[in-house]
Amino acid sequence: MSSHSAPSFKNPVVRWVDSRLPVFSYMHAEYGTFPMPKNLNYFWNFGALAMVVLITMILTGIMLAMQYTAHTEHAFDSVERIMRDVNFGWLLRYIHMNGASMFFIVVYVHIFRGYYYGSYKQPRELLWILGVVILVLMMGTAFMGYVLPWGQMSFWGATVITNLFSAIPLVGENIVTWLWGGFSVDNPTLNRFFALHYLFPFLILGVVILHVVALHVTKSNNPDGIDVRGPQDTVPFHPYFTAKDSVGLGVFLLIFAFFVFFAPNYMGHPDNYIEANPLVTPAHIVPEWYFLPFYAILRSFTDDWWFFSWFLSWLMTAKLAGVLAMFGSLIVLAVLPWLDTSKVRSNRYRPIHKWLVIAVLIDFVILGWVGGKPAEEPYVSIAQWSTLFYFFAFIVLTPIIGWIERPRPLPASISEPVLKGGATTAKMEKS
Amino acid sequence: MAITLKGFALGVATAAVAGTIALSGMTDRALAAGEAEHPPELDWSWTGPFGTFDRASAQRGLQVYSQVCASCHGLGQLYYRDLTGLGYTEDQVAEFAAQYQVEDGPNDQGEMYMRPAEPSDHFVEPFPNEAAARAANGGAHPPDLSLIIKNRAHGFGSIGENFLAMLQVRGYSSGADYVHGLLAEGYVDPPEDVNLLPGQYYNKFMGSGAIGMPPPLYPDGVEYEDGTEATVDQQARDVSTFLAWAAEPRLEARKQTGVKVLIFLAIFTGILIAVKRRTWASVKH
Numbered sequence: 191m192s193s194h195s196a197p198s199f200k201n202p203v204v205r206w207v208d209s210r211l212p213v214f215s216y217m218h219a220e221y222g223t224f225p226m227p228k229n230l231n232y233f234w235n236f237g238a239l240a241m242v243v244l245i246t247m248i249l250t251g252i253m254l255a256m257q258y259t260a261h262t263e264h265a266f267d268s269v270e271r272i273m274r275d276v277n278f279g280w281l282l283r284y285i286h287m288n289g290a291s292m293f294f295i296v297v298y299v300h301i302f303r304g305y306y307y308g309s310y311k312q313p314r315e316l317l318w319i320l321g322v323v324i325l326v327l328m329m330g331t332a333f334m335g336y337v338l339p340w341g342q343m344s345f346w347g348a349t350v351i352t353n354l355f356s357a358i359p360l361v362g363e364n365i366v367t368w369l370w371g372g373f374s375v376d377n378p379t380l381n382r383f384f385a386l387h388y389l390f391p392f393l394i395l396g397v398v399i400l401h402v403v404a405l406h407v408t409k410s411n412n413p414d415g416i417d418v419r420g421p422q423d424t425v426p427f428h429p430y431f432t433a434k435d436s437v438g439l440g441v442f443l444l445i446f447a448f449f450v451f452f453a454p455n456y457m458g459h460p461d462n463y464i465e466a467n468p469l470v471t472p473a474h475i476v477p478e479w480y481f482l483p484f485y486a487i488l489r490s491f492t493d494d495w496w497f498f499s500w501f502l503s504w505l506m507t508a509k510l511a512g513v514l515a516m517f518g519s520l521i522v523l524a525v526l527p528w529l530d531t532s533k534v535r536s537n538r539y540r541p542i543h544k545w546l547v548i549a550v551l552i553d554f555v556i557l558g559w560v561g562g563k564p565a566e567e568p569y570v571s572i573a574q575w576s577t578l579f580y581f582f583a584f585i586v587l588t589p590i591i592g593w594i595e596r597p598r599p600l601p602a603s604i605s606e607p608v609l610k611g612g613a614t615t616a617k618m619e620k621s
Numbered sequence: 622m623a624i625t626l627k628g629f630a631l632g633v634a635t636a637a638v639a640g641t642i643a644l645s646g647m648t649d650r651a652l653a654a655g656e657a658e659h660p661p662e663l664d665w666s667w668t669g670p671f672g673t674f675d676r677a678s679a680q681r682g683l684q685v686y687s688q689v690c691a692s693c694h695g696l697g698q699l700y701y702r703d704l705t706g707l708g709y710t711e712d713q714v715a716e717f718a719a720q721y722q723v724e725d726g727p728n729d730q731g732e733m734y735m736r737p738a739e740p741s742d743h744f745v746e747p748f749p750n751e752a753a754a755r756a757a758n759g760g761a762h763p764p765d766l767s768l769i770i771k772n773r774a775h776g777f778g779s780i781g782e783n784f785l786a787m788l789q790v791r792g793y794s795s796g797a798d799y800v801h802g803l804l805a806e807g808y809v810d811p812p813e814d815v816n817l818l819p820g821q822y823y824n825k826f827m828g829s830g831a832i833g834m835p836p837p838l839y840p841d842g843v844e845y846e847d848g849t850e851a852t853v854d855q856q857a858r859d860v861s862t863f864l865a866w867a868a869e870p871r872l873e874a875r876k877q878t879g880v881k882v883l884i885f886l887a888i889f890t891g892i893l894i895a896v897k898r899r900t901w902a903s904v905k906h
């Protein structure tokens with residue numbers, strides 16, 4: 191892929207293998223000499239961090255699966271047995287439980303990085319779409335994983351979310367019955383969720399590999415969002431980024447470990463330490479925190495919302511509108527490369543769009559906040575206006591700003607950040 | 622210029638991460654606090670990064686549990702052998718277990734029989750099933766207490782208060798505040814407008830105000846083996862400490878391991894920072 195200067199390995203075994211299956215040359219080219227823009231900031235750590243968390247989740251998950259029992263009568267107790275009697279079971283379980291939250295924190299920052307520095311633009315559109323696919327798969331995985339300990343939130347969360355499919359016209363109810371494997375969330379549901387929860391992370395791993403292959407074709411974007419002009423702009427991955435990613439990893443592990451050892455239940459819900467009981471509905475059913483922004487979008491669509499009754503009520507139910515909007519919020523992300531009409535990547539050079547990016551970030555946090563609140567005023571109105579803003583920002587403001595904005599002059603190159611007037615901008619736009 | 626932009630970008634990232642973490646812990650907790658009165662917050666021995674369970678208090682708590690609560694509430698996740706974790710010797714545990722009868726069998730006649738419990742047995746349940754428990758308690762179901770401290774830990778109030786408590790490593794201690802409050806201070810005269818059904822009592826810390834549990838603790842209701850004066854408050858503290866241990870017997874191991882892990886990671890990260898600085902020293906960027 192990159193300029194292979196086939197290294198000569200000293201170790202004869204390595205040489206023997208490499209001449210038959212060039213895994214060593216490949217690693218050398220992709221993680222040794224691979225050229226990285228030298229102006230990357232610490233935002234560029236988060237991809238590597240996500241990879242570390244994914245591997246951590248797979249390893250701890252496989253070890254948990256050896257002790258876990260996927261049966262409604264035993265699931266809750268088997269998780270408690272892991273916590274109490276399995277050697278270091280508490281550690282595995284808390285790593286896995288908090289790892290899911292860390293995974294989302296890391297991936298959300300990683301996505302925001304791409305959004306702010308325009309990494310979704312030509313030529314990285316497919317790389318970006320693969321990223322959105324990973325996010326969707328992660329959401330599915332985490333949702334099903336949360337059902338496994340069979341606590342009250344597991345059960346009721348699963349009931350609420352699977353019920354969403356009943357909004358699909360005509361076949362909705364049948365689909366829900368099919369998903370459940372019965373007429374309510376029950377043992378067959380738990381069994382298939384376990385099977386799929388085991389499978390999905392490997393699908394994620396597959397898409398992550400494609401994501402990295404695509405990355406190594408287009409190479410990394412950088413905070414200036416301009417193309418690499420030559421070797422003076424780059425440094426080899428090793429030792430420069432192995433060193434820099436390690437720093438990020440160290441800091442990340444400190445935060446992760448703090449949660450695992452000192453606040454392992456902070457991001458969870460206490461009700462999930464009550465065994466699932468189909469006869470007792472919890473006062474407030476709330477999904478895990480990382481779903482809250484999407485949950486807020488889903489719940490925004492109520493029958494009495496003016497937006498719904500003006501524009502959509504003739505066509506569909508509020509429930510279906512909510513479900514479509516929730517999936518739509520991810521689709522909008524996937525098509526962002528074509529919604530953004532500006533050629534300039536980095537928001538460092540986009541005086542107007544930069545504020546839109548920050549506003550969308552704030553909007554997303556607000557959605558997360560109201561998503562965890564009960565469906566009452568003022569939270570409902572806040573959620574509805576934030577939902578509208580989310581879509582308005584991407585579908586309307588993003589293309590318009592791209593057309594009207596006058597970008598600031600771009601630097602001539604990464605190694606020469608001295609501004610040389612508007613000429614470079616023009617050159618950039620042609621390329 | 623470059624530095625300020627980089628600073629800005631990192632600032633946004635940090636704010637987003639901190640905001641997410643703060644928000645992530647708040648789900649629904651302020652609510653729970655808003656429904657009923659907030660129980661007083663106590664200093665519990667097991668909070669903080671170095672916290673350990675006060676063994677004397679937890680042992681007294683076991684006494685309260687087994688002499689008072691056990692007639693109605695199970696402790697299904699525990700085995701008698703777990704009690705060695707509270708500082709009892711194996712002989713003491715065997716002796717404690719032997720007071721209880723468990724069903725075993727079938728024997729070679731094909732019959733079930735009763736025998737004294739052994740350390741490897743689960744704590745015996747007060748009722749054979751939920752229906753029996755309800756029948757004996759005027760329709761109310763006394764919940765299993767194994768995880769009560771964790772599943773009643775609805776936090777300390779606002780998002781900010783919860784975030785601060787998280788940094789102080791107060792963990793699930795709000796659940797112990799709740800159980801202590803419920804037992805020691807919750808039973809007060811009901812307000813005028815509250816109508817209680819027969820068999821219900823008023824407790825100001827219960828969400829609905831009505832509770833099916835008669836006030837279980839009385840002054841000197843137990844006679845402590847270590848001579849401590851058994852006030853209601855003392856009993857409530859002791860049983861809450863015991864139940865906090867029962868909810869997570871591995872808490873101490875977790876924190877002790879955590880201190881070592883964090884020290885190691887801090888040093889290791891320091892070294893990594895130094896390596897990175899040296900590596901990048903010659904690069905102009």
Ligand code: HEM
Pocket residue numbers: 244247248249250251252253254255258269283286287290293328331332333335336337338339387388390391392394458462
């Ligand atoms: C993409 C990576 C993964 C994510 C995001 C994820 C997420 C989750 C979540 C949120 C839970 C519930 C935690 C709790 O509250 O207890 C869970 C539980 C579980 N996961 Fe995963 N998981 C991943 C990978 C795996 C893998 C590869 C396995 C291997 C089979 C696995 C096995 C389990 C088991 C057995 C449980 C139940 C035990 C428990 O609840 O602690 N996970 N997972």
